[in-house]
Amino acid sequence: xxxxSSYLLFxxxxxxxxAFMIGTGFGFALEQAGFSSSRKLAGMFYGYDTTVLKVFxxxxxxxxxxxxxxxxxxxxNLNQVYVNEFYTGAAIIGGVIMGxxxxxxxxxxxxxxxxxxxxxxxxxxxxxxxxxxxxxxxxTYPAIQDLANSNYKGAVKINxxxxxxxGLFTLLLVVAAALMFWVAEIAEKRFARPEITNxx
Amino acid sequence: xxxxxxxxxxxxxxGLILALxxxxxxxSFLIKPEKLLSDxxxxxxxxxxxxxxxxxxxxxxxxxxxxxxxxxxxSSLSIPGSVNVPYSDLISSxxxxxxxxxxxxxxxxxxxxxxxxYALVYARGLGYKNSFVMEGxxxxxxxxxxxxxFTGERISARENALYETRTKAAQLFTQFNSxxxxxKAVFMAANKFSAKKLDGGCE
Numbered sequence: 001x002x003x004x005s006s007y008l009l010f011x012x013x014x015x016x017x018x019a020f021m022i023g024t025g026f027g028f029a030l031e032q033a034g035f036s037s038s039r040k041l042a043g044m045f046y047g048y049d050t051t052v053l054k055v056f057x058x059x060x061x062x063x064x065x066x067x068x069x070x071x072x073x074x075x076x077n078l079n080q081v082y083v084n085e086f087y088t089g090a091a092i093i094g095g096v097i098m099g100x101x102x103x104x105x106x107x108x109x110x111x112x113x114x115x116x117x118x119x120x121x122x123x124x125x126x127x128x129x130x131x132x133x134x135x136x137x138x139x140t141y142p143a144i145q146d147l148a149n150s151n152y153k154g155a156v157k158i159n160x161x162x163x164x165x166x167g168l169f170t171l172l173l174v175v176a177a178a179l180m181f182w183v184a185e186i187a188e189k190r191f192a193r194p195e196i197t198n199x200x
Numbered sequence: 201x202x203x204x205x206x207x208x209x210x211x212x213x214x215g216l217i218l219a220l221x222x223x224x225x226x227x228s229f230l231i232k233p234e235k236l237l238s239d240x241x242x243x244x245x246x247x248x249x250x251x252x253x254x255x256x257x258x259x260x261x262x263x264x265x266x267x268x269x270x271x272x273x274x275s276s277l278s279i280p281g282s283v284n285v286p287y288s289d290l291i292s293s294x295x296x297x298x299x300x301x302x303x304x305x306x307x308x309x310x311x312x313x314x315x316x317x318y319a320l321v322y323a324r325g326l327g328y329k330n331s332f333v334m335e336g337x338x339x340x341x342x343x344x345x346x347x348x349x350f351t352g353e354r355i356s357a358r359e360n361a362l363y364e365t366r367t368k369a370a371q372l373f374t375q376f377n378s379x380x381x382x383x384k385a386v387f388m389a390a391n392k393f394s395a396k397k398l399d400g401g402c403e
Binding site: 058061062065068069072077079152154165166167168170171173174175177178181 | 212291
């Protein structure tokens with residue numbers, strides 16, 4: 001019965017070690033998929049390369065299907081799995097800021113660290129920018145506290161707020177993903193930039 | 201067929217199976233931690249054993265006592281009218297099954313206050329405001345209700361009423377628990393559904 005960490009009461013060092021190993025594996029997979037190139041990530045925005053969408057969405061739906069099945073067979077208790085808390089105001093404003101940083105820097109936080117680990121200079125600048133942002137957020141927190149905590153919705157899941165069964169939501173998301181992949185492939189053909197994609 | 205098309209079809213089929221499976225709708229914690237803390241620390245959520253005794257003696261149909269102990273402990277000794285939901289079952293199943301009726305106050309108890317307080321935080325965190333605890337659990341019940349004695353020379357009317365309630369509750373408890381197991385089982389089964397039947401409120 002999972003999650004193992006809460007059922008077997010792992011000590012903190014073991015939790016951290018497992019997190020480190022998963023993180024390393026994640027970073028390795030990102031680097032292998034070519035995500036440490038900011039041109040690949042910017043391709044998502046301009047439409048010439050939609051690998052990012054396909055890889056992340058595939059990972060999400062595979063994990064979603066897998067966890068639902070494990071839950072159904074009693075191997076994983078989804079009630080014990082942490083769900084991120086949702087603050088509507090903060091999510092919108094934070095999303096816009098992060099999106100802007102994403103397209104300017106050409107990395108998301110994960111791929112930025114990946115690129116940093118293989119020594120890319122732009123990734124150093126990106127990471128420094130991210131840390132500066134974190135520092136500014138922490139220093140100005142008292143002033144923006146009310147905004148950051150506004151419209152708290154709790155650890156709500158989409159299927160719950162729609163009053164839908166988790167299984168049905170999974171199916172709809174898989175269908176949506178398949179449609180998005182199809183549109184993405186059309187976009188790749190229309191906005192093709194062979195001079196960039198050949199180098200990636 | 202291309203590999204990616206195969207994978208897409210497998211994922212779609214898995215999604216279809218999931219949509220048809222009767223998955224329990226796992227609810228999430230929706231309350232802010234500070235709100236949850238102030239809710240569970242509020243004295244309104246903890247009923248004293250005397251309050252519970254009074255409700256039992258009055259055969260109040262708006263409450264349901266939930267016994268969080270193991271089935272063995274429950275069948276050997278329990279408060280009349282309570283339903284057995286072991287703590288491990290409670291936290292691993294959908295609370296909706298036990299607590300969907302908002303008109304019923306669910307009162308948790310176990311041997312001590314330990315598991316009932318856990319269950320209270322769990323249920324309140326999931327938004328079930330109809331959850332309460334019996335303060336001190338069964339050990340407090342024994343100390344206060346079962347071993348209730350009158351000492352002293354004079355008794356006030358208030359003390360007398362309290363003493364009477366305790367004695368009646370203790371009597372019910374003893375009668376109920378000295379019934380043969382087969383009879384007890386019938387009583388428990390009938391009791392499980394009585395809350396629903398009495399919902400009309402024509403007392």
